[in-house]
Amino acid sequence: MLDETDLRLLSALQKDAHLTAQELGEQLNLSASQAGRRRQRLEADGYIRGYTARLDPLKLGLNVQGFVQVHLETHGPEYSRSFAQLLATRPEIVSAWTMTGDADYLLRVYCEDLPSLNRLIHEVLLPHRAVARVHSQIVMDQLKRDGPLPT
Template sequence: MVEMDNFDLALLDELQRHGRATHQQLGERIPLSASQIGRRLQRLESVGVIDGYQVMLRPEALGLGVIAFTSLKLKHHNDSSIERFQQEIDSLPEVLECHAVVGDADYFLRIVAPDLNALSEFVMKKLMRVPGVDSVRSNIVLKTFKRGGPLPLDHLHQSQGRQA
């Protein structure tokens, strides 16, 4: 884990909530100058704490009204099968996330589609045809009330207190 002080943690917390804030605006919320903010951000980016910056879009506002969480099992679990599967899944823009898991499934996917017919087409004609896929089960989202929230950082503040 990367060493961070309370200023770094406050900066990360602010960025998660206000990603478009300028260095100056961040400096008004965190008692650091804009140049200090810039240097800290550059360091946090270079060590991989900050993975990137993006805008969060509302799928339904863009005609993607169906979200499905899909569990998927593979037929084979050798390295080449897994690698090919991951490459195929990576090329499907409908799959927003793919997680390797332990349990009844091998992978969990978050999929978006314009409607149920499009989801059905995607699953039957693309997902089920990915080499190595054995079975697919989908749960369709009825309503989303919390989406993409900031990561909790309280445990890092607590560990800072123990180190002091």
């Protein structure tokens, strides 16, 4: 069970995962050791799954961000497993969701350029035996960055 202090701690860490126990304690009106123990408990209980660095895709030469909807021709556990394995091998596919509605999957991709996105679609996704068609959308501008979860 999370209390108000736990929620404030999670919120603070989502904004800055580098906060020390001392800094967390100051923000939460706790001692550094209390803040550190709470963080450790939240990590152990799985509320905090890890810490990552957010990189700038443009500085890495990833100039095209897109969303690709994948529509399957054939469904079944074997096809789903095979498609999931394909997704796991492709670094340009940074997120993948199974969806309700028309599309079966929604993929978030980052590519160097449009020809790279074209190759991903035509040489990787469409040749998969379960894929019927794909629909891609290129991001023109991201108005809101991926933000923290509401706590």
